[in-house]
Amino acid sequence: PGTCDSAGRALIRSAALFQPSPPPPQAMGNCGSKKAEKTVVEPEEPKPSAVPEEPVEEEPVATEKPSPEAEAEPAPTEEEAEAPEAEVSTVAELPTEEEKNIFAKVGDFVKNAFSAREEEAPKEEKVEVSRLTKIPVKEGAVPDMVAATEKDEFKALVKTFVGFVGVKMYAVGDGHVVTHSRWEDEAAAEGGKAALGGVLKTFMAELVAGPPEEALVGPEMWAVDGPAASEPPVAVRLTTIGFKGEEAREAALALLRSKEGAFKELGGLVGVSSYQTGPTEALVVASYTSREALEAAAPVAKEVLGDAMEHFSGVPAQETGTVEYIWPAKEPSWIEKVSAYLSPTKKAPPPPAEEEEAGEAEAEPEAEAAEAAEEEGAEAAEEEADKPPPPPSLFEKVAAALSPRKEKPPAAEAPAAEEAPAAEAPA
Numbered sequence: 384p385g386t387c388d389s390a391g392r393a394l395i396r397s398a399a400l401f402q403p404s405p406p407p408p409q410a411m412g413n414c415g416s417k418k419a420e421k422t423v424v425e426p427e428e429p430k431p432s433a434v435p436e437e438p439v440e441e442e443p444v445a446t447e448k449p450s451p452e453a454e455a456e457p458a459p460t461e462e463e464a465e466a467p468e469a470e471v472s473t474v475a476e477l478p479t480e481e482e483k484n485i486f487a488k489v490g491d492f493v494k495n496a497f498s499a500r501e502e503e504a505p506k507e508e509k510v511e512v513s514r515l516t517k518i519p520v521k522e523g524a525v526p527d528m529v530a531a532t533e534k535d536e537f538k539a540l541v542k543t544f545v546g547f548v549g550v551k552m553y554a555v556g557d558g559h560v561v562t563h564s565r566w567e568d569e570a571a572a573e574g575g576k577a578a579l580g581g582v583l584k585t586f587m588a589e590l591v592a593g594p595p596e597e598a599l600v601g602p603e604m605w606a607v608d609g610p611a612a613s614e615p616p617v618a619v620r621l622t623t624i625g626f627k628g629e630e631a632r633e634a635a636l637a638l639l640r641s642k643e644g645a646f647k648e649l650g651g652l653v654g655v656s657s658y659q660t661g662p663t664e665a666l667v668v669a670s671y672t673s674r675e676a677l678e679a680a681a682p683v684a685k686e687v688l689g690d691a692m693e694h695f696s697g698v699p700a701q702e703t704g705t706v707e708y709i710w711p712a713k714e715p716s717w718i719e720k721v722s723a724y725l726s727p728t729k730k731a732p733p734p735p736a737e738e739e740e741a742g743e744a745e746a747e748p749e750a751e752a753a754e755a756a757e758e759e760g761a762e763a764a765e766e767e768a769d770k771p772p773p774p775p776s777l778f779e780k781v782a783a784a785l786s787p788r789k790e791k792p793p794a795a796e797a798p799a800a801e802e803a804p805a806a807e808a809p810a
Contacts, residue, residue, distance in 0.1 A: 511548065512572040513658050514564045515666055516579060516598040524590035525554050529708050531586040540585070541710065544578045546571025549711055553619050555704030558592065561621065563668065572600055599660035605636055607643045609652025609671075616653045616670035616706045618677040620684070623700045626663040631694035638691045645683055651676025663696070670706065677703060 478486070520528065529552075531537060541547065546567035553561045562579065566572035576598065583591055626632040639657065646655055653670040660666050669684065671677040688699055775783070 509568040510602045512566050512569050512600060512602050514562075514566065514572055514575045514579075514598045514600050515658070515660070516562045516564075517559055517596040518562065518583070519559045519592040519595075520590055521592050522558065524587075524592075525560060525707055528552070528560070528587055528590050531590075532708055532710065534586065537582070537586055540581065545574060547575075547578070550708075551616075551706060551710075552708040553621070553704045554707045555619070555621060555702040560707070561704075569600075599658070599664075599666055601659040601661070601665075604657045604659045604665065605639055606654065606656040607646050608654045609646060609649055611651050611653050611672045611676075614653060614672050615709070616672065618671045618674045619704055619706055620667075620669045620671075620677060621702045621704070622667040622669070622684075622688075624665045624667065625696040625699075626665070626694055627696050629662060632659075632663060632665070635691045635694040638694075639687070642687050642690075645687070649676075649680045649683060652680060674705075 548565040548567060550562060550564040553563065555561055564572075564575050564579070566575055579595070583595070624635075626635060636657070646652060651672040653672060655667065655669045657665050657667045669677075669680075671680065
């Protein structure tokens with residue numbers, strides 16, 4: 384038995400060399416027995432540590448309860464489980480007519496709001512048209528015609544003219560006037576004939592010597608402003624021109640444009656405008672600030688017409704006159720209004736014949752006022768001299784008491800009068 388025990392221990396030690404953590408050796412039973420008993424390894428009890436450990440409370444594990452819907456929903460039967468599932472259709476339903484209308488409106492809104500808008504077709508610009516009508520009048524009737532335009536009834540009638548822009552009346556030649564009316568377009572100018580007839584019949588029937596001549600109607604072909612463009616026109620020159628053809632007309636216009644620099648240097652020129660009154664006809668209106676300025680510009684006008692004579696069908700016809708009426712009246716510009724507001728008002732000097740009388744009349748009240756002032760000054764001086772001197776103030780009294788007294792200097796003795804030497808008696 385001793386030998387068997389020692390051999391068993393040796394085997395246990397050799398096996399322990401190949402195990403990382405060998406179990407503790409256990410006493411084996413009879414090594415000679417054929418059936419070995421199983422060894423039970425009991426866990427070692429932990430040794431009590433010096434620091435007591437706090438007890439760890441275990442959190443309760445929440446268990447989910449089935450929802451009432453799940454409890455209420457019965458389990459599918461075997462037949463339902465074996466039945467094939469219904470196929471879901473992926474084809475959208477067609478929209479109704481109402482939905483189509485809504486989609487169309489939304490599409491139009493988006494297209495108009497975010498897409499590039501097509502360029503609008505340019506609107507046809509209106510071309511201003513003039514009517515120039517020669518009217519025979521009675522002698523001395525022009526002032527009465529101008530007075531008729533100041534009536535309220537005349538102004539009310541003019542406001543009813545459709546497309547009416549303005550009018551000027553020129554007194555030219557002997558016994559007739561020319562009305563130059565301007566209209567927004569040709570259609571409005573066509574109505575100008577009836578408008579002029581209504582004015583003549585209602586307000587100037589007794590002033591007109593006969594029916595008006597056929598009007599010259601047409602647009603403005605060329606215009607240039609003179610150095611006096613901001614001033615009202617007073618004198619006017621009307622020139623009627625006939626051209627050899629349309630090409631000649633265009634060549635003459637090109638020549639006029641090349642002479643614009645010369646026109647802009649004419650003193651007193653308000654402006655020059657050329658109106659096409661027919662395919663090969665034109666009327667030129669040149670206005671000036673005075674009759675003298677018109678006559679001074681005559682050599683320049685003659686030179687220009689002479690250069691273009693090759694394009695004319697004949698010698699141009701000219702008339703000069705005065706501007707008698709303008710409607711609407713020219714409003715002063717804002718610069719003119721500001722200048723008039725800031726400039727001091729000046730009194731106009733009296734006429735030369737009355738200057739001496741005015742000077743004498745102004746000198747008399749001035750002399751009387753001067754004498755009265757002198758008298759008042761003399762009286763005031765006398766009153767001041769008669770008044771007693773005012774008593775000294777408290778400050779003056781204290782200052783006099785504190786100040787050292789000064790001895791008055793002795794009065795200077797008057798020098799003895801020298802006796803005049805006795806006059807010697809003549810021998």
